[in-house]
Amino acid sequence: MCLxxxxxxxxxxxxxxxxxxxxxxxDAAAVLRLYRLYRACPRRRRAxxxxxxxxxxxxxxxxxxxxxxxxxVWWNTLHQGQSIGLTRSTIDPSILWPLWFxxxxxxxxxxxxxxxxxxxxxxxxxxxxxxxxxxxx
Amino acid sequence: xxxxxxxxxxxxxTAAGALALALLSWRAxxxxxxAAESLRKPR
Numbered sequence: 584m585c586l587x588x589x590x591x592x593x594x595x596x597x598x599x600x601x602x603x604x605x606x607x608x609x610d611a612a613a614v615l616r617l618y619r620l621y622r623a624c625p626r627r628r629r630a631x632x633x634x635x636x637x638x639x640x641x642x643x644x645x646x647x648x649x650x651x652x653x654x655x656v657w658w659n660t661l662h663q664g665q666s667i668g669l670t671r672s673t674i675d676p677s678i679l680w681p682l683w684f685x686x687x688x689x690x691x692x693x694x695x696x697x698x699x700x701x702x703x704x705x706x707x708x709x710x711x712x713x714x715x716x717x718x719x720x
Numbered sequence: 721x722x723x724x725x726x727x728x729x730x731x732x733x734t735a736a737g738a739l740a741l742a743l744l745s746w747r748a749x750x751x752x753x754x755a756a757e758s759l760r761k762p763r
Contacts, residue, residue: 584737588730595723692738699745706752713759 585614597661617647 590600655662666674674682 584734587733591726591730591733595721595726692742696741696745699742699749703745703749703752706749706756710752710756710759713756717759 586618589614593661599661602661614651617644617651 593602594600655664666672672679
């Protein structure tokens with residue numbers, strides 16, 4: 584969703600859907616790498632059935648987070664520089680408050696999805712434990 | 721360039737993606753809990 588809506592945003596804002604090469608938007612490219620890494624993760628899990636391997640992928644993915652965060656500062660790309668700092672913002676207040684509003688909404692939505700996935704995982708583990716107990720009897 | 725078609729398209733992608741993610745997660749949770757409940761020992 585982030586990559587698709589970012590691309591839709593880029594067309595009217597910077598005049599292009601996506602830009603590779605020297606002037607590539609490295610911020611989006613780093614997000615794409617992170618997405619590919621996490622997409623690869625469940626396949627590894629099915630192949631090896633070991634929870635430690637997906638955990639290693641998760642840790643490896645965090646290496647990309649500072650690159651995504653600082654790519655607009657380190658490289659001169661189509662993306663504008665940093666808009667929000669710890670003490671000040673260059674974003675107009677008329678679109679700054681909706682940003683915090685939607686950020687809060689998506690954080691709550693994300694928490695809800697994680698809780699649903701956790702309940703599903705716990706129920707699956709409970710089911711496997713009961714099946715093992717029944718097989719042992 | 722009129723930005724509104726792009727704004728509407730971005731909102732549509734976000735709403736559809738969020739709804740699909742929520743529905744898939746809810747369905748996975750309900751299925752797993754129903755399966756676990758079906759094997760529950762009667763006390």
